[in-house]
Amino acid sequence: MVPERGDLNQSPQVGWADDANSERWSPVTWAVAVGLFSAAFYVAYRSGMEFSQASASPFWFPDSVVLCALLVVPPKRWWVFLLAPLPIRLLVMVPPSTPVWFLLVAYAIDSARALATAAALRRFLPDVLAFRSIQHLAIFGLFAVVLVPGTAAFAGAAARTGLGHDFWRAWGQWYLGNALTHVVVTPALLFWIFGWPIRWPRPGLRRSLEGVLLAAGLVLSASLAFGASAGWSAFAEPRFYLPVPFLFWAAIRFGMHGASGAVTVIAFFSVKAALEGNGPFSGQSPEDTALALQHFLLLRAVPAYVVAVLVAQGQGIERSLRESEGRFRLMADTAPVLIWMSGAERGRTFFNKFWLDFTGRALRQELGDGWSLGVHPDDLQTCRNGYMTAFDARQPFELEYRLRRRDGEYRWIVDRGLPRRSSEGEFIGYIGSAIDITDRRWAEDAHRSLAHAQRLAMMGRLTAMIAHEVRQPLAAILTNADAATRLLDLPNPPMTIIREALADIREADLRADAVVRRIHSLVRERALQLTPIDVNETIDGALRLIAQDAARLRVRVRVARGQGLPLALADGASLQQVILNLVFNALDAMDATPEAVRWIVVESRPHGSNGIEISVRDHGAGFPASRLPHAFDAFFTTKDDGTGLGLAIAQSIVEAHQGHISVANNDDGGATVRFTLPGVPTEHDVPEQEAVPAAARRP
Numbered sequence: 100m101v102p103e104r105g106d107l108n109q110s111p112q113v114g115w116a117d118d119a120n121s122e123r124w125s126p127v128t129w130a131v132a133v134g135l136f137s138a139a140f141y142v143a144y145r146s147g148m149e150f151s152q153a154s155a156s157p158f159w160f161p162d163s164v165v166l167c168a169l170l171v172v173p174p175k176r177w178w179v180f181l182l183a184p185l186p187i188r189l190l191v192m193v194p195p196s197t198p199v200w201f202l203l204v205a206y207a208i209d210s211a212r213a214l215a216t217a218a219a220l221r222r223f224l225p226d227v228l229a230f231r232s233i234q235h236l237a238i239f240g241l242f243a244v245v246l247v248p249g250t251a252a253f254a255g256a257a258a259r260t261g262l263g264h265d266f267w268r269a270w271g272q273w274y275l276g277n278a279l280t281h282v283v284v285t286p287a288l289l290f291w292i293f294g295w296p297i298r299w300p301r302p303g304l305r306r307s308l309e310g311v312l313l314a315a316g317l318v319l320s321a322s323l324a325f326g327a328s329a330g331w332s333a334f335a336e337p338r339f340y341l342p343v344p345f346l347f348w349a350a351i352r353f354g355m356h357g358a359s360g361a362v363t364v365i366a367f368f369s370v371k372a373a374l375e376g377n378g379p380f381s382g383q384s385p386e387d388t389a390l391a392l393q394h395f396l397l398l399r400a401v402p403a404y405v406v407a408v409l410v411a412q413g414q415g416i417e418r419s420l421r422e423s424e425g426r427f428r429l430m431a432d433t434a435p436v437l438i439w440m441s442g443a444e445r446g447r448t449f450f451n452k453f454w455l456d457f458t459g460r461a462l463r464q465e466l467g468d469g470w471s472l473g474v475h476p477d478d479l480q481t482c483r484n485g486y487m488t489a490f491d492a493r494q495p496f497e498l499e500y501r502l503r504r505r506d507g508e509y510r511w512i513v514d515r516g517l518p519r520r521s522s523e524g525e526f527i528g529y530i531g532s533a534i535d536i537t538d539r540r541w542a543e544d545a546h547r548s549l550a551h552a553q554r555l556a557m558m559g560r561l562t563a564m565i566a567h568e569v570r571q572p573l574a575a576i577l578t579n580a581d582a583a584t585r586l587l588d589l590p591n592p593p594m595t596i597i598r599e600a601l602a603d604i605r606e607a608d609l610r611a612d613a614v615v616r617r618i619h620s621l622v623r624e625r626a627l628q629l630t631p632i633d634v635n636e637t638i639d640g641a642l643r644l645i646a647q648d649a650a651r652l653r654v655r656v657r658v659a660r661g662q663g664l665p666l667a668l669a670d671g672a673s674l675q676q677v678i679l680n681l682v683f684n685a686l687d688a689m690d691a692t693p694e695a696v697r698w699i700v701v702e703s704r705p706h707g708s709n710g711i712e713i714s715v716r717d718h719g720a721g722f723p724a725s726r727l728p729h730a731f732d733a734f735f736t737t738k739d740d741g742t743g744l745g746l747a748i749a750q751s752i753v754e755a756h757q758g759h760i761s762v763a764n765n766d767d768g769g770a771t772v773r774f775t776l777p778g779v780p781t782e783h784d785v786p787e788q789e790a791v792p793a794a795a796r797r798p
Contacts, residue, residue: 132172133179140164140184141191148192149374157389158370159276162209163284166243169217170227171293177217181210197262204258212251212277216243228294230355231415236408240401243285248277272386275393282400283366286359294356309352317345317364325372325379339379346399350407358407362400369395437512437533439470440519443526445490454533459505475501475509486516493518493526499536511537546751573611579603629756631666631779632674634703634711641678642701645686652686653694659702665778667711669756674776677749681715681772684746688719688769709778718769722762730762749774 124132143160161184168180188206189199219242220227230236252274259269302310320341342365349357373380373392380388431438431451440449446467455462458473474482478500489496495517501509516531583600586592642656649656667674678701685699699717706712722730731750746762753760753774760774 129176133183136164136168136180137183137187141187144184144187144191157276157373157392158280158284158366159209160280160284162213162277162280163288165209165213166216166281166285167288167293169213170220170289174218174221177214181214201258201262205255208251208254208258212247216247216281219247228289230404230408230411232412233405233408236404239281243281244278248274248281251277268386272389275390275397279393279396282404283362283396286355286404287363290356290359291363313345313348313352313357313361314364317342317349317361320345321365321368325368325377343399346403347406350403351410353407354411355404355407358400358403362396362403365399366396434532437514438531439533440528440530441490442528445487448528457504457535458502473503475503477501489516490529502533510535511540546748573607576604576607576611579607628670629668630671632669632671634664634667634669634674634713634776635660637669637671637674638678638701638703638713641675641682644679645682648683648686649699652689652697654686654689654697654699656682656699656701659700659704661702661704661711664703664705664711665709667776668779669776670752673752674756677752677774678713678715680746680749684772685715685717685719685769688717688721690719692719706775709780711776711778712773713776714771714773716765716769716771718765718767721764721768721770724764727762727764731760746772 140161143164147158147160165180165184169177172180185206189202193202220239223238223242224235225231226235230239252270255273256264256266256270259273260266324339324341342361346358346361346365349361351357353360369392371377373388376383376388379395380391383391428451431449432453434451435453437454437457438449438451439447439454441447447470448466450462450465450470455465458465458470460469460473463469464472471479471483482498482500485496485498495515497516498514499511500514502512504510512533513536514531514533516529519527519530521527579600583597583604586597586600638658638660642658645656682699682701689697696718699715702714702716704712704714731746749772750760753776757777758775760772762770762772764770
């Protein structure tokens with residue numbers, strides 16, 4: 100069907116109006132084009148010369164023909180279309196009293212005017228064959244109707260003074276004739292000759308009928324307004340305004356095509372009436388007739404064009420919004436996430452297909468507050484409170500809650516919302532997305548349970564060390580308590596010595612408490628707590644725990660402590676677990692290594708601008724080359740009795756600290772595991788304790 104209203108202005112234009120296409124024309128095609136142009140110019144010139152020679156033509160039709168030609172051919176061909184009219188102007192309908200010099204001057208002025216107008220429009224209009232906005236129409240009017248014709252009229256008026264005319268009256272006639280042709284004739288040529296879409300759709304029945312009725316009404320009303328015999332009416336006659344409703348009908352419903360066509364029809368009947376002296380032009384002098392005709396058409400054409408462009412611009416914006424909304428809905432419906440939108444009044448206004456498929460409910464059931472019916476009752480109040488709080492503050496939010504799936508199972512989702520704002524910055528609601536994290540939560544609850552079990556198993560291996568660490572302060576406490584008791588039984592108890600014994604008891608108690616606390620922090624299950632820690636102290640603490648195991652296995656452990664290291668932002672107990680895992684793996688890897696070369700090196704060093712690298716190097720069997728890429732896979736092990744969890748758990752902890760871990764075989768035997776940690780930022784103070792985000796809470 101025919102594009103609605105202003106759609107023609109938005110469609111691709113015919114290809115031969117494009118410089119690149121016209122450059123490919125053959126010489127024959129160019130010859131035909133110049134011939135058609137010359138014929139059109141001849142008709143336009145004769146029509147312009149039909150008016151009385153006592154005054155300038157109210158329309159200088161040739162201007163429109165030349166300007167349109169320059170707008171649709173490459174600039175390097177302009178000279179052809181500027182020279183072609185010269186013979187016609189010198190030979191066709193030349194009044195005997197007109198000197199040749201005036202004809203040549205008028206030709207030069209008109210050619211310069213066409214050249215300047217075409218150059219300006221090509222420079223400042225993105226598409227000279229379509230007015231897509233009021234700005235484009237204003238640019239056309241500024242150069243084609245005001246500036247260039249107004250400037251050229253000074254030269255034309257000066258030339259007419261040589262024929263005995265008044266300068267300012269000649270300037271007005273010259274200017275209005277040139278300006279009016281670009282208001283009435285040029286838009287009609289641009290839109291009806293050059294501006295049709297490449298793919299012209301078939302008009303629908305209703306659209307075709309509307310066009311026929313509009314054309315018939317326009318012709319009939321114009322005939323009634325201008326076709327009466329001389330002396331019957333003036334411009335104030337009511338019948339004179341009959342075409343106006345049809346003019347705006349054409350502009351509103353058919354855009355610039357309709358407006359320019361309707362103006363052309365009205366111009367035809369009004370010019371005919373002016374030439375014949377009928378209707379409102381009866382009894383007037385030629386000069387007054389031309390002036391009245393110019394004013395009448397200017398006051399009718401300009402408002403119609405403004406209305407047409409405004410309607411087309413509004414429809415373009417509406418169409419763009421519809422297309423944008425359509426693209427958004429298409430992307431939203433094909434996205435593998437749950438997407439929703441809300442308005443400024445909190446109620447949700449959109450859910451994508453994935454959401455509706457997930458919940459098994461219709462869109463109308465989910466709109467407004469209906470979606471909350473699928474939230475688990477235990478999570479509903481928390482979910483609503485979080486949503487309302489963020490909404491009132493116009494802030495982004497993230498919520499985790501359980502949402503009922505279509506099969507009745509409640510699934511954990513993480514729902515993130517961002518505020519939406521108009522181009523003026525006004526808050527208009529939220530857009531959000533949610534993903535199912537049930538499997539991830541199950542998996543995290545399981546990297547955590549397994550890690551806890553692995554720590555407990557580690558404690559079993561460290562039983563002897565634990566007993567030794569605790570027995571020492573307890574023995575010291577008992578010895579000092581017995582000594583203090585005996586001293587108190589003396590006739591004159593030595594209070595200074597007794598106070599020293601009590602101080603020793605207190606120190607031993609604190610040492611035992613520290614041991615218990617360290618073991619408790621290592622074995623208890625909890626989320627990561629990031630604090631600034633000294634990695635060298637953490638390494639020393641971990642190695643004290645494995646000292647007896649290393650001695651029993653006759654393994655020498657050496658520590659290479661980096662100097663000037665920044666504090667690491669880490670969880671001390673989890674970092675200690677990583678070091679213990681790596682050292683235990685290294686101890687186990689050297690079962691078959693000769694005692695003379697059983698050694699482990701634990702090293703710390705700077706990494707990057709503000710990071711730390713810790714490495715554990717052994718002289719054991721290393722990893723088989725084919726299995727090295729799987730070293731961090733869960734349940735992967737090179738030991739017959741291994742669980743395959745040590746390195747996997749170490750990797751999860753390091754990555755939860757935003758670090759990286761890797762393993763490589765050594766050239767001289769054994770393997771080295773390295774991992775990095777971020778240092779505490781130096782630009783600002785770090786809080787005493789900082790909980791990591793929920794997504795990073797791994798063991």
